[in-house]
Amino acid sequence: MAPTQGPRTDQSQPWLPLVGGGNDGWSTETEATATCFCGAVQLKFPLQGPGLVETFICHCVDCRKVSVSMFATNFTIADPHLKYTRGQDNITAYGQSHTIATDNTMTNHFCKTCGTLMYRASSGYKGLNFVRMGIVDDYRLHETKLKPRVEQFVESRVGWLCPVEGMKQVEGMWVGSTFKEESKTE
Secondary structure (H helix, E strand, O other), rough: OOEOOOOOOOOOOOOOOOOOOOOOOOOOOOEEEEEEEOOOOEEEEOOOOOEEEEEEEEOOHHHHHHHHOOHHHHHHHEEHEEEEEEEEEEEEEEEEEOOOOOOOOEEEEOOOOOOOOEEEEEEOOOOEEEEEEEHHEEEEEEEEOOOOOOOOOHHHHOOOOOOOOOOOOEEEOOOOOHHEEEEOOO
């Protein structure tokens, strides 16, 4: 489907707004793409388990810093299910552990050209990738299959932001179907 501009009228069809340099994103009932701002890097991922593990909002101070916002919206994809359709050679990684509450090394994977953060990986959760929701090409998925189910690190949420009604509230980190909750705070 060709990218569209402006408000969408047909809520049943993919909504692929014209954003940045990539305009060949797509989605099906079972998988979709995520593209960096310049279009050099594109990933494809499943929209159901076992590859899609969880969808969440993160309030940890690390996500706040790296997203330059007060929270980040993410979804977790298991390693063998996150595939590059192009641009793997255009990814650079930066990892560190000194701000992570768990002392795990968190590695950020960026597009070398435009700097878009594509996903993060933690040494403490091997085999899982934390993908940024904002890079998903079909914006309809933000309201449907990728809608966050959990707010984590709520103890770090800014006071002027209210909890999302009906969403699971978790202190520490929540890792979806493994239901691992950490008691450490940042």
